[in-house]
Amino acid sequence: MATLEIKNLSRLFGNTCAVDDLSLTIGDGELVCLLGPSGSGKSTVLRMIGGFEEPTAGAILIDGQDVTRVPPERRPTGMVFQSHALWTHMNVFANVAFGLKLRRLPKDEIRRRVNGSLATVGLEGYGERKTSQLSGGQQQRVALARSLVLEPKILLLDEPFASLDQHLRERLREEVREIQRRVGITMIFVTHGQDEALAIADRIAVMRDGRLEQLSRPDRLYRQPQTEFVAGFVGQMNLLQGAIRSNVMSVAGIDLPVALADGPATLALRPEDIALEKRGDDGGADVMRVTDFGTHLSIEVRTRCRQRLKIMAPPGTGWSAGMRATLSARKFSVYRDGKLCFMPQPCDVRPAAAA
Amino acid sequence: MSRAEATRQDTKGRRPIGLLLVAVPVFLVLSLIVWPVALSVFDTLTVETPSGVTLSLDAYRFFFSDSFSLRNLWMTVQVAAICTALLLAISLPIALYLRFSTSRLTGYIQALALFPLFVPSILLAYALIRTLGPNGTVDILLSAVGLPKLASPYLTIWGPIIGLVWDNLPLTLLIVLAGLGNVSRASIDAARDVGANRVQLLRYIILPRIRSTLLVAASFVILGLFSAFTLPYLLGPAVPEMMGPFMRRTIIDVDDPLQARTQAVVTFLICAAFAYFYVRSIARTRREQSS
Amino acid sequence: MSMPALRRAGPASLGLSRLRANGAGITIAALLSLFILTPLVNVAIWAFTEIWRYPAVIPQKFGFRFWGDVLSRGDVHLAMTTSLSLAAIVTALSALICLPASYAFARMDFPGRNLFFMSFLTVYAFPKFGLYITIATIFLGLGLIGNFWGVVLIQLVSTLMFMVWIPVSAFQNVDRRQEEAARDAGASPLRVFWSITLPQVLPAISAAVLLTFVNTFYETEVAWLIGAPEVRTVPLLMVRFINSELVVQYGAVLSLLLWVPSFVLLMLVRRFLGAQALGRALGA
Numbered sequence: 001m002a003t004l005e006i007k008n009l010s011r012l013f014g015n016t017c018a019v020d021d022l023s024l025t026i027g028d029g030e031l032v033c034l035l036g037p038s039g040s041g042k043s044t045v046l047r048m049i050g051g052f053e054e055p056t057a058g059a060i061l062i063d064g065q066d067v068t069r070v071p072p073e074r075r076p077t078g079m080v081f082q083s084h085a086l087w088t089h090m091n092v093f094a095n096v097a098f099g100l101k102l103r104r105l106p107k108d109e110i111r112r113r114v115n116g117s118l119a120t121v122g123l124e125g126y127g128e129r130k131t132s133q134l135s136g137g138q139q140q141r142v143a144l145a146r147s148l149v150l151e152p153k154i155l156l157l158d159e160p161f162a163s164l165d166q167h168l169r170e171r172l173r174e175e176v177r178e179i180q181r182r183v184g185i186t187m188i189f190v191t192h193g194q195d196e197a198l199a200i201a202d203r204i205a206v207m208r209d210g211r212l213e214q215l216s217r218p219d220r221l222y223r224q225p226q227t228e229f230v231a232g233f234v235g236q237m238n239l240l241q242g243a244i245r246s247n248v249m250s251v252a253g254i255d256l257p258v259a260l261a262d263g264p265a266t267l268a269l270r271p272e273d274i275a276l277e278k279r280g281d282d283g284g285a286d287v288m289r290v291t292d293f294g295t296h297l298s299i300e301v302r303t304r305c306r307q308r309l310k311i312m313a314p315p316g317t318g319w320s321a322g323m324r325a326t327l328s329a330r331k332f333s334v335y336r337d338g339k340l341c342f343m344p345q346p347c348d349v350r351p352a353a354a355a
Numbered sequence: 356m357s358r359a360e361a362t363r364q365d366t367k368g369r370r371p372i373g374l375l376l377v378a379v380p381v382f383l384v385l386s387l388i389v390w391p392v393a394l395s396v397f398d399t400l401t402v403e404t405p406s407g408v409t410l411s412l413d414a415y416r417f418f419f420s421d422s423f424s425l426r427n428l429w430m431t432v433q434v435a436a437i438c439t440a441l442l443l444a445i446s447l448p449i450a451l452y453l454r455f456s457t458s459r460l461t462g463y464i465q466a467l468a469l470f471p472l473f474v475p476s477i478l479l480a481y482a483l484i485r486t487l488g489p490n491g492t493v494d495i496l497l498s499a500v501g502l503p504k505l506a507s508p509y510l511t512i513w514g515p516i517i518g519l520v521w522d523n524l525p526l527t528l529l530i531v532l533a534g535l536g537n538v539s540r541a542s543i544d545a546a547r548d549v550g551a552n553r554v555q556l557l558r559y560i561i562l563p564r565i566r567s568t569l570l571v572a573a574s575f576v577i578l579g580l581f582s583a584f585t586l587p588y589l590l591g592p593a594v595p596e597m598m599g600p601f602m603r604r605t606i607i608d609v610d611d612p613l614q615a616r617t618q619a620v621v622t623f624l625i626c627a628a629f630a631y632f633y634v635r636s637i638a639r640t641r642r643e644q645s646s
Numbered sequence: 647m648s649m650p651a652l653r654r655a656g657p658a659s660l661g662l663s664r665l666r667a668n669g670a671g672i673t674i675a676a677l678l679s680l681f682i683l684t685p686l687v688n689v690a691i692w693a694f695t696e697i698w699r700y701p702a703v704i705p706q707k708f709g710f711r712f713w714g715d716v717l718s719r720g721d722v723h724l725a726m727t728t729s730l731s732l733a734a735i736v737t738a739l740s741a742l743i744c745l746p747a748s749y750a751f752a753r754m755d756f757p758g759r760n761l762f763f764m765s766f767l768t769v770y771a772f773p774k775f776g777l778y779i780t781i782a783t784i785f786l787g788l789g790l791i792g793n794f795w796g797v798v799l800i801q802l803v804s805t806l807m808f809m810v811w812i813p814v815s816a817f818q819n820v821d822r823r824q825e826e827a828a829r830d831a832g833a834s835p836l837r838v839f840w841s842i843t844l845p846q847v848l849p850a851i852s853a854a855v856l857l858t859f860v861n862t863f864y865e866t867e868v869a870w871l872i873g874a875p876e877v878r879t880v881p882l883l884m885v886r887f888i889n890s891e892l893v894v895q896y897g898a899v900l901s902l903l904l905w906v907p908s909f910v911l912l913m914l915v916r917r918f919l920g921a922q923a924l925g926r927a928l929g930a
Contacts, residue, residue, distance in 0.1 A: 052547075078549070088564075143545075150549055372750070377751060380743055381765060390784075394784065460671040464674055476864075477866045482685035482686055485894065490700040495700065615779050
């Protein structure tokens with residue numbers, strides 16, 4: 001349980017900049033996900049928090065104490081590695097007990113705490129097993145128990161479930177979330193899967209090219225992406241290049257009132273925020289493909305200016321390829337130079353007149 | 356004709372050719388390794404009497420009661436033990452550094468440590484005599500700074516030790532380095548994460564994982580030392596001498612092939628366990644390579 | 647990288663931490679340089695020295711006088727000829743008998759294949775010099791001691807390692823599907839071997855040939871045990887220089903003369919093989 005403060009953190013590898021002037025603060029008992037495509041620097045940030053990489057510049061503070069130059073063995077952090085990194089020459093019990101042994105705790109206390117920790121991750125009675133006799137999910141649980149048993153102030157997880165299959169990943173993710181609530185530990189979770197981040201995080205920090213793009217609650221991240229990158233990276237989004245002229249942005253056959261100066265801009269529309277209306281004549285957009293997912297229809301349309309959009313429609317609305325439709329936006333946002341610059345409040349949104 | 360039949364016919368047709376192609380090298384191995392060793396073991400264990408060939412341990416009884424032979428054997432064991440310890444103690448830190456450091460120095464260090472591979476041992480012997488021998492570089496440098504001469508290791512037990520360590524460093528290092536390749540960086544990081552310092556990392560995480568590698572490296576060194584000849588002969592003392600020079604003197608100068616063979620078989624026996632570990636590891640590497 | 651962030655870190659703290667991390671590396675590099683390079687540098691200096699009286703740190707007179715002396719010595723010429731022809735004959739014979747065998751081991755199926763292949767491991771299983779002794783006792787009876795061809799025969803055995811093991815793994819590494827694709831495209835088996843297989847194994851085979859040549863050239867122990875005194879190779883000449891030559895420079899010049907070509911050849915091998923593969927070939 002602790003707060004973490006990162007100030008202007010940077011890390012250079014040779015001439016490439018893996019992390020660039022990153023600052024963020026994480027509160028006590030919070031679960032924060034670092035989300036980003038591979039190479040965005042999220043693992044480097046995590047490894048710097050754990051002490052495995054030395055920052056080129058900046059500072060890391062845990063509970064107000066500067067730990068920037070403290071080696072990992074003396075940091076109050078625990079790390080769960082992507083490759084689980086179990087010590088194959090030790091059995092499960094020895095793996096979990098190793099850190100306690102180094103701290104010279106009495107034997108029965110070690111036994112008690114290891115068993116408690118194994119119970120937390122649902123592996124009672126597995127102590128005598130060899131690590132090679134465990135399944136992938138069990139190995140990752142041991143790695144989790146190994147870190148938890150030392151009661152670190154901050155638990156760091158580096159894409160811990162990346163090598164597991166979808167089903168197992170979802171179950172372990174729920175368990176981690178549940179353990180985190182029960183123990184009340186501060187957690188930082190690195191992932192490149194947005195579902196994972198949206199499912200478990202209190203807040204999500206989206207990273208790109210070593211920079212922090214946005215740090216928000218999951219719902220805010222989805223509904224109010226602050227940059228064009230976040231808009232495109234989290235959830236499905238139609239991003240359409242267009243231009244604003246006299247306070248009207250017209251793109252893809254939709255005209256929207258936008259109180260901005262003239263110039264190029266990008267319109268962002270979620271598939272579920274576009275309304276479709278059937279239309280008999282030649283105008284509007286062509287429906288190219290309709291996929292029925294049961295809960296909803298996913299419709300791909302092509303506008304007259306050859307732009308493709310994905311649209312989500314309620315099931316049973318009778319759309320099929322070859323039909324024509326008029327589009328209107330229920331909600332939208334506009335980005336200029338990659339940054340959010342216009343987003344009407346939900347009550348402001350009026351379906352614009354069809355072209 | 357089905358495909359399977361075709362392949363079978365194909366291989367059947369090739370069989371004699373394959374055998375033919377490997378015949379000469381296999382014959383060489385049989386006639387110049389297996390046969391001489393077997394013959395030596397047989398001849399040193401038997402004597403010819405008028406009633407035929409009978410078992411006799413006389414040759415070995417002589418070896419193990421001759422104080423001269425025993426001193427030579429003992430010196431070889433000593434040199435082997437010291438060299439093995441030194442080589443492991445030197446190559447382990449270097450290998451650890453090469454494996455886990457990202458510094459630019461690693462390239463230089465690796466090139467330097469592998470350099471002795473490119474220096475024939477006869478040239479090394481000459482260079483070491485000029486460096487460590489009487490009035491050599493070490494003496495010159497000591498007198499230049501006003502220090503008294505040290506006792507020269509040349510023609511003592513330390514002469515061959517220094518030479519053999521120099522000569523065997525690259526291959527020992529490569530063996531240890533290959534073993535360290537199996538210790539993942541993440542497992543080291545994980546141990547540091549739970550609080551292990553450098554010494555504890557070495558003791559609880561790294562050494563247990565490379566124990567068998569170290570055994571193989573030691574076996575390799577020991578096998579090499581029991582057959583070392585050039586360096587002990589040129590750098591070492593005349594009495595006692597290591598098994599290599601001793602065997603040569605016995606067969607050429609003393610003209611006693613039976614004792615020379617006895618000495619050879621004794622070295623084989625002492626090295627048998629190490630040879631087993633070493634050969635087993637080579638066989639394993641080959642199998643992994645080819646699969 | 648944003649410049650303000652870098653400036654805040656300051657050059658001093660950066661340099662210091664890097665230096666601390668590298669302390670171990672600098673120590674290792676320094677000690678290793680001292681241990682490995684001192685003897686070699688020493689010999690190199692001696693080779694270009696005309697007068698160096700103890701206890702001067704730097705020779706009194708440098709020069710090439712002894713190079714001319716060494717190069718015009720009859721025993722040097724004789725030893726060079728002997729060593730070169732010995733190495734050439736052993737390498738040629740070894741290639742002739744081992745390369746087809748390695749192809750057979752890698753690609754053909756015949757009874758006893760694994761057993762025969764593993765029989766080569768016996769070369770590693772005995773301390774070499776003891777092995778030579780047991781062979782020498784047999785050669786004594788056959789009159790092969792002091793005989794050029796006796797030396798060739800034993801050296802042939804010690805080259806089996808390079809000439810069988812290295813090419814076998816090279817042949818095994820050639821993707822069978824590439825050969826099959828060539829057959830599919832209409833190439834004859836011989837043509838496939840020539841155009842597809844051989845180019846891929848050629849680096850490894852060159853490495854094996856070079857290693858064999860260099861190792862045979864510098865081989866001292868067999869030459870000494872089986873060849874001496876009739877077969878006079880360069881290493882044996884070197885032994886004589888060490889034991890009984892009063893002029894230090896002869897040995898130094900000969901060392902340098904011998905070492906440079908071997909270094910060049912082995913660097914070539916290194917280009918073909920890589921450190922670990924080279925180590926494996928030499929028995930590591």
